Amino acid sequence: MTTFHMPADEAEARAIQDSLRARVVLDEPGPPPGTGLVTGVDVAYDEKKDVVVAAAVVLDAETLDVVDEATAVGTVTFPYVPGLLAFREMPTVLEALESLTVDPGLVICDGYGLAHPRRFGLASHLGVLTGLPVIGVGKNPFTFHYEAPGPLRGDTSPLLDGEDEVGRAVRTQEGTKPVFVSVGHRISLDNACAHTLRLARRFRQPETTRRADALCRQTLREATA
DNA sequence: GCGACAG
């Protein structure tokens, strides 16, 4: 497992992404939906943007029951720069994941994997550092373009960077905006979309993300109070 | 040079 290194500036951060990108594994199908464990990770920031809380919530993939959860509180040491999000969140996210008492199985995180200017978003980075299969599910199309998917749950359309399909817009609920799924590590795009759809039975976002979001926000309130 | 820009 590779150790996280905090770059001194944006140029070094981009160089790290260009270097680690070669370690992304794209030829594995990933675990079948509905089996094993699935882990959601998310972070929340305080008003001053200097405290960050990460949460990891492990669910049984079939029942969606909570199996384990962990949080970590850290300090933000890198500014938000589109394309360099991982350097803000990675240290605290890794700490939360390492605090779990079970194997996380498949990880679902906010943001993107291959759908990234250098094809190495947060989900790819997290996958390479942990070795775990990772999916990226974003709420916005970032800098990419797409045609609206059909109106029904399960309808999809390609997320395009020019001619390249870097991810997929997935309609998880009728009457709501799609989410944007991309491959992080050790999973296919088809399977990533199938997992996302299965985990978003009731709401727009996957249950893993919703649980992790609620936990890190609650923990932030308690840590800030 | 200007606009766009995951969280």
Add this chain to the structure above:
DNA sequence: ATCTTGTCGC
């Protein structure tokens, strides 16, 4: 991400 009133809809 987070700040935030009112407002639309179930």
